[in-house]
Amino acid sequence: MSKTLNIEERKPIWIALSNFYLDTELEEYTLKSIAKKIIESPYSLKKVKEINTYELFPVLHYNLLSGAGVWTGFDEDWLINSILNSLSKRNKLKTIFIKAYFQINKRMFTTYWEKLEQVYNTIKQDSKSS
Numbered sequence: 001m002s003k004t005l006n007i008e009e010r011k012p013i014w015i016a017l018s019n020f021y022l023d024t025e026l027e028e029y030t031l032k033s034i035a036k037k038i039i040e041s042p043y044s045l046k047k048v049k050e051i052n053t054y055e056l057f058p059v060l061h062y063n064l065l066s067g068a069g070v071w072t073g074f075d076e077d078w079l080i081n082s083i084l085n086s087l088s089k090r091n092k093l094k095t096i097f098i099k100a101y102f103q104i105n106k107r108m109f110t111t112y113w114e115k116l117e118q119v120y121n122t123i124k125q126d127s128k129s130s
Contacts, residue, residue, distance in 0.1 A: 007084070009041060009042055012037050012041060013038065014083055017048070018074050020056075020112055022070060022071050022074075023070060028119075031116050034116060035120040036123065039124060045120060049113070057101075059082045060074070061108075
């Protein structure tokens with residue numbers, strides 16, 4: 001991960017992807033909203049997956065493991081500050097641990113990513129046709 005981070009470019013991605021970590025089922029309109037944020041961003045889908053793994057997952061995965069997790073949405077200031085705090089404490093060993101722990105738990109996201117990729121590809125294809 002790059003040492004320099006454009007927080008203003010990242011914020012919309014962080015906020016959109018935080019929906020994956022809510023204690024609720026994502027609706028089609030939410031997936032469309034996330035896909036549009038990704039398309040509007042300077043990031044590829046592959047890069048957004050990395051952002052999810054290394055920036056959001058370490059901060060938010062606990063919510064999915066909680067019996068009574070957040071389901072209405074994360075406070076944006078808290079989210080951004082938590083991600084930045086997590087990144088500031090990152091070293092190679094923590095990064096390796098995060099990658100391994102994500103691999104163990106990625107099944108939590110498989111269905112959402114599959115659906116998101118379909119929506120993303122449809123929106124991109126439709127925009128090229130227009």
